[in-house]
């Protein structure tokens with residue numbers, strides 16, 4: 001860390017290649033080399049989209065792929081969590097319903113506007129044609145608590161809150177008949193988990209709850225789709241190891257009486273050899289360590305990130 005890093009991912013301008021792959025009879029994955037993924041369920045009578053892409057213009061590319069395999073209407077959009085990069089493309093699908101957990105709904109109310117400004121500032125490339133985003137926020141039309149079951153004809157789709165992790169409201173989409181899971185950012189693969197709004201204490205147990213479903217395929221929030229129980233287990237283990245390693249490093253620093261800046265430097269050095277090759281490692285680390293330090297010290301719940309707080313934090317840790 002000898003030269004100053006440009007704020008967040010403002011220097012990341014390289015376009016990624018999209019893969020649209022079939023995981024089971026009804027499930028498809030739209031993935032992009034570590035950029036945010038979208039999961040698609042094609043039921044008997046309708047389509048469900050989990051996580052929308054960041055803008056309506058970007059969602060149009062998902063729709064184009066969907067139309068290559070079905071002409072059924074997109075009835076449901078599921079928000080696995082509240083982050084802008086996942087939700088602001090929703091209007092492109094003109095869905096009948098937009099579904100989120102009650103906890104996600106509450107986070108949109110509390111911090112949706114701040115998060116929108118913050119995320120667009122952090123990572124402009126991920127908001128291609130940001131002018132196509134309608135004013136305001138993406139609002140759920142249905143909010144559920146803990147579990148909701150949808151039927152797409154004979155296909156059962158479960159929306160489950162298995163615990164807190166990436167955010168308070170994390171929801172997974174589960175196809176029990178095919179044992180396929182769309183995890184949102186609760187699980188990543190070859191991509192650094194963003195944990196700026198996370199619950200480090202809860203995340204490992206939530207991953208165990210995911211594993212207990214015994215998925216045979218999993219669409220992570222970022223990275224390639226995982227086909228087969230071994231690949232799924234590898235994704236769960238790697239995500240869990242990152243969270244546990246970060247928490248251990250931060251706890252050790254706090255116990256030694258170090259301040260946030262010193263804890264950040266030590267944690268970065270500790271995790272870089274094992275995880276530094278994952279995409280967005282340098283982007284995530286300052287946010288992740290700051291949140292972990294908060295949780296270990298005096299903030300059980302994540303503090304709201306604003307565009308201003310983002311800059312101050314970056315200046316403090318990377319300036």
Ligand SMILES: [Zn+2]
Pocket residue numbers: 081083086166185194
């Ligand atoms: Zn997220």
